[in-house]
Amino acid sequence: MTTTTGGAAFDAPVNATADDILPAQGYRLRTEPGGITIRHRDTAGLRYAQQSLDQLRAASDFPAVGYDIADHPDFAVLGFLLDISRDRVPTRRTLERWLSIVALARFNQLELYCEHTFAFRDHQQVWQDASPLTADDLRWLDVRCAAPGITLVANQNTFGHMERFLRHEAYIHRAENPDGFDRGGVHRPPSTLAPPRYRLRGSAMGLPAFGSGMTSPLVVDDPGGGVTGPGGIDGPLMRGLSTGFAQSRKSSP
Structure with missing residues (x-):
């Protein structure tokens, strides 16, 4: 200048x-x-x-x-990742504020990292106390992102950090260590899926429902093998996450 x-x-x-x-x-x-x-x-x-x-x-x-x-930017894609699972789950009003900040900072990708805070259709016991985002919320945000030229990316964690699923009887058989494990002298609850039984390649079993109905990409965050895009999933996925999503239960921001 x-x-x-x-x-x-x-x-x-x-x-x-x-x-x-x-x-x-x-x-x-x-x-x-x-x-x-x-x-x-x-x-x-x-x-x-x-x-x-x-x-x-x-x-x-x-x-x-x-x-x-x-x-001009040095990188074609400037992404901002927002964790929506390990603290407060953002409301629509908060997401809109985040979007305005991201746009002002000239990021062109907003990625939502999710573990258990999406209303998967067949897994209500996992998210019922978590104020989850719904498919309607994501579609709403996807439209809001389009105006400032931002790509919304839904990032569904898999494999590890699954303790909120594995604490329930219906899922414990999927755990690598159903009785938990010791780390640093502390006993911890099961948190990792057993990969030999639940390893999927490609999208034969369908993508997780998080992001269904969006025009933007979905990535799968696999702590054992990195983050993969929509065309190249090669990581353990929990079958149930691909069975569909819940209808929106939110009536206001």
């Missing part, structure tokens, strides 16, 4: 044009006494240029300073 003496009026017209020479998501913004010009590579670049212009206009000395800004 460079500055000069003498800028554009607060209400100066903005001339925006596409420029294929600029990098992806890039823009160049210039303010001068003759007006404001924006060159942008794509929709994202135009959006970021307008955000920068709004921030500059918020300064009282905007008309006195001329700005020349060229910017």
